[in-house]
Amino acid sequence: MIILNGGSSSGKTGMVRCLQAVLPEPWLAFGVDDFVDALPAKLEGTPGGIEFDADGAVRVGPEFRALEAAWTEGIVAMARAGARIVVDDVFLGGAASQDRWRAATAGLDVLWVGVRCAPEVAAAREIARGDRTGGMAAQQAELVHQGVTYDLEVDTTRTESLDCARTIAAHVRR
Numbered sequence: 126m127i128i129l130n131g132g133s134s135s136g137k138t139g140m141v142r143c144l145q146a147v148l149p150e151p152w153l154a155f156g157v158d159d160f161v162d163a164l165p166a167k168l169e170g171t172p173g174g175i176e177f178d179a180d181g182a183v184r185v186g187p188e189f190r191a192l193e194a195a196w197t198e199g200i201v202a203m204a205r206a207g208a209r210i211v212v213d214d215v216f217l218g219g220a221a222s223q224d225r226w227r228a229a230t231a232g233l234d235v236l237w238v239g240v241r242c243a244p245e246v247a248a249a250r251e252i253a254r255g256d257r258t259g260g261m262a263a264q265q266a267e268l269v270h271q272g273v274t275y276d277l278e279v280d281t282t283r284t285e286s287l288d289c290a291r292t293i294a295a296h297v298r299r
Contacts, residue, residue: 126201126204126209126210126211126212126230126233126234126235126236127144127152127210127211127212127235127236127238127293127297128211128212128214128226128230128235128236128237128238129141129211129212129213129214129238129240130214130215130216130222130223130237130238130239130240130269130270130273130275131215131239131240131241131242131269131270131281132215132242132247132261132262132264132265132266132267132268132269133215133247133251133257133261133262133265134242134247134248134250134251134254134257134261134262135240135241135242135247135262135265135266135281136240136242136250136281136286136289137156137213137240138156138158138213139286140213140240140279140281140286140289140290140293141154141156141211141213142154142286143286143287143289143290143291144211144290144293144294145211146290147287147290147291147294148209148294148297150209151209152209152210152211153203153208153209153210153211154210154211154212154213155200155210155211155212155213156212156213156214157212157213157214157215158213160192160193160196161175163196164189164192168188168189168192171186171188172184172186173186173187173188173189174186174188174189175189177258177261178258179258179260180260180264181258181259181260181261181262181263181264181265182260182261182264183217183261183264183265185217194225194229197225197226197229198229200212201229201230201233204230204233205233212226214226215265215269216269216270216273217265217268217269219268219269219270219271219272219273220271220272220273221272222269222273223237223272223273223274236276236277236293236296236297237273237274237275237276237277238275238276238277238278238279238293239270239273239275239277239278239279240278240279240280240281240289241266241270241278241279241280241281241282242262242266242280242281242282243266243282244262244263244266244267245263246281246282247262247263247265247266248260248262248263250262276296277292277293277296279292279293
């Protein structure tokens with residue numbers, strides 16, 4: 126497995142597509158955005174689910190966490206069955222988020238990749254996307270990396286997704 130962690134609009138999703146193109150074997154991709162989109166609408170804006178504040182802060186509650194744990198276990202089950210998996214995630218809880226993935230992936234070969242991007246660049250991408258709560262990218266740019274340890278870090282501030290993907294792919298081949 127490859128687990129990418131970075132803030133909103135840091136370039137993870139584009140990097141995942143590039144990784145799928147440059148890695149010689151097929152890799153399945155799963156992103157936290159897909160998980161959030163799959164949540165029932167009634168969980169959005171509730172303390173038990175997921176809340177997006179006007180300033181870009183994100184809060185998640187126990188119902189969100191329970192479904193997230195099931196989603197994580199499902200992805201890990203595919204990896205244990207032999208699928209190559211790349212995950213695009215946002216560790217809102219920093220080290221605690223990584224700890225949840227570490228527990229779930231115990232015994233698997235995981236490449237931990239930090240995806241960094243200068244807050245002002247991520248914020249500009251956020252505006253260009255138009256599908257995010259304003260301020261989320263700046264809020265998450267450093268927050269998601271607090272206490273997290275990586276095998277490799279890439280920075281998309283001035284480096285294209287394809288170049289970052291090639292760096293990651295070279296690490297996978299070692």
